[in-house]
Amino acid sequence: MKKLFGESKIPAAILTVGIVLILWFYPVPEGLKPQAWHLFAIFMGTVVGFILQPIEAGSVALIAIVTCSLTYTLKFSEVLTAFSGGTVWLIVSAFILARAFIITGLGRRIAYMAMRSFGDSSLKLVYSLALSDLIIGPAIPSNSARAGGLVFPIVQSLAEAFDSKPGESARKIGAFLVTSVFHIDLVVSAMFMTAMVGNPIAAAMAKKVLDVDITWMGWFIAAVVPGTVALLGIPYAIYKFYPPEIKNTPEAKAMAANVLKEMGPMSKNEKIMFFVFIMLLILWATASMTKLDGTLIAFLGLCILLATKVLTWKDVIKETRAWDTLIWVGSVILMSDYLNKTGFIGWFAKILENQMVGVGMLTAVVLSFVIYLYSHYFFASMSAHVTAMYAALITLGVASGAPPFISAFVVALASNICGCLTHFGTGPAPVYFGSGYVTQADWWKIGFGVSIMHIIIWVGVGGVWWKVLGYW
């Protein structure tokens, strides 16, 4: 968007405020309360503000909820409940847990252990990184932190160990590693509710709009089969169509063994982190039986890390992304919550339903997946995209008779894998692309190819799997 307007933020600000004013003063459509329509106006302004960013997203969100309150669209006591939602605190705690994963060194150790075990060919090297990403995925909701912070340094040092640098030697192995690992991480994001910031938001919206319960375990079960196929298939396809020159990499195993030797045995903090991580996985996986709240489980993990001083309180309050998230995600969930409570979503779904008469439910579901996926060409953040389109698109499937879970879940999946398209569409993209191993043309071509695979795998394999599970 920078290019569109140059450096000035004024046009973006005018557009953002403009959309609110235009909608606000537009006659309230029949069948809607003015409150619902006004909230929609503020919500649309928020979405436009998130996309154009005349000021940072957090500022936009804060201004939005203050506007809700000052215009009496929502009561101030209602506005403040933005900050006591379970979803947003799950994300906040996951950000802090991720920090512990990184500072204890456990994340790095897992990656190098996988490499040491399986890393003797360039394809297996990628699979071993996929495996470690898969292991740490459930506890790291920021794909930027995971793929960018944790895995990228390993990818880069691997490429350099094989004398593959941006430019002439890029295709030796670096370009292959960079693209495969980038695309793999998006699949991992799609496999766990706690592996991407947008996932709990999607689950919360699905609950509010369609009254569908997507639990942590429910998400994982529905995603595990198509996810595994994608994890195996996508690197293989890249290996075939964009092959590395170096195929055998026994050096990588040796390198990993060396790093692990240097790291020495697990520290006390690493062991505690490992224990907490396993505990979290077990508690999250069994939450629908134990009735323990997912956020409470995350809080419990944090408490153990704090009590044992694996994390200090300073680490917690310095995790600025957590507080950023608290405010903008909290505000967004609040507004979508009240869009539903005031009847806006129901009204909108009704309109959509009338449009969808005669459209088969399979068509509708595929359509919602594909529309969501390719609209991501216009987004620079997967979370902003969820905010803007998720709630509306999940009603598409339902309107044509598809089961609510399927309707909500396919779009939730799309909201992860849509990051594959461009070099700016999600946090890790500029990091991996910016390494310089891959040209922009190649990046976009591979991205488009992978997106086709995603459609086939998630809708095709996924569709069959959900049939087996009896979901439709």
Add this chain to the structure above:
Amino acid sequence: MKKLFGESKIPAAILTVGIVLILWFYPVPEGLKPQAWHLFAIFMGTVVGFILQPIEAGSVALIAIVTCSLTYTLKFSEVLTAFSGGTVWLIVSAFILARAFIITGLGRRIAYMAMRSFGDSSLKLVYSLALSDLIIGPAIPSNSARAGGLVFPIVQSLAEAFDSKPGESARKIGAFLVTSVFHIDLVVSAMFMTAMVGNPIAAAMAKKVLDVDITWMGWFIAAVVPGTVALLGIPYAIYKFYPPEIKNTPEAKAMAANVLKEMGPMSKNEKIMFFVFIMLLILWATASMTKLDGTLIAFLGLCILLATKVLTWKDVIKETRAWDTLIWVGSVILMSDYLNKTGFIGWFAKILENQMVGVGMLTAVVLSFVIYLYSHYFFASMSAHVTAMYAALITLGVASGAPPFISAFVVALASNICGCLTHFGTGPAPVYFGSGYVTQADWWKIGFGVSIMHIIIWVGVGGVWWKVLGYW
């Protein structure tokens, strides 16, 4: 407390957990629900944890509320409301507003302007710093940020400009400036609800325990007369009993004029900050008429600063003290709220009432003030002190028939001025004492003398003023 136990935190941890276990398994007193008693056990553990700090206060608070939830003492959805309270978000926003005050340079400018106008004797110099502290007080709830961050550098550079350094030349002017300004700042803290972190907490607890509404304006009106007397009297007393050698300071005026010249005219950001500040004062002062929520007003101020880019979103999320406060203050208010809802406070007040039979209300009110004040010898934080003792002590006055407002307000005042006693009792104390101008013996002697003045001024002058206002 460090001295007591050496470096090990183990005894502190054992004591903290021990108090919870002992109380928890102690037979529930007659007339109380088990839930109320168990909550009290966890609350007492929190207070002990805040004082002994086996781990940081924020960690203690988080563990406390998770314990509430895991033991089914409170529901998790109730626990999360800790983070949507108006009080805690008022403090959070005030921390961020204070940051804007500092980074725009407006705070420094006000201090130097006061110095340039009145600073031609050492006593008037202190009055001019008191004036500027008084002006900026309402928007800076951290007395550490205000007295420590903003004013202290000015005090130190002033002392050095007069060749007064720690040691032999300390008494020239440095020792006088350091002690007077330190004590003045505590008075300013006591004068506005938004000038100290503990004040909104006290107001919230007063509402919950005694159902007393202490508004921003109500606080100011009740405090303004005794506060002004204290602002004038305390530096004068220090001037008499601990006099500076240098009495006339025309150089200070010249120095201030120079600094102001260097600063040049007000920047755009400073002007916006000034406008927002005036707006906040007007809106807070008129809130009981306009029915605008105090926190919403603070949010509005923040929004203007963010929209005009006086503050960036990064400034907001990097203000770690705000997030620290959100969690520990939120948790404390939550617990005291439910101590009330579950009937614990009522039960406790009843017991106290029986004890207070025959005690006059004036005695009771003075007693609550004095007990609170001198118990601060054992506290290293005014906020921890509020948490621990405020709710219990305000019932003392009421139990003997004093008006609820008076009972609650005198203890709220004590919770500010109690910082005068030691060199560790509040954030700025170690900063001012640490400058080295004053020996520990002098610091404690002056502190004790000032505490006697406080009793006379707040209870005596204050008592008469509240009589004039018709409060009792």
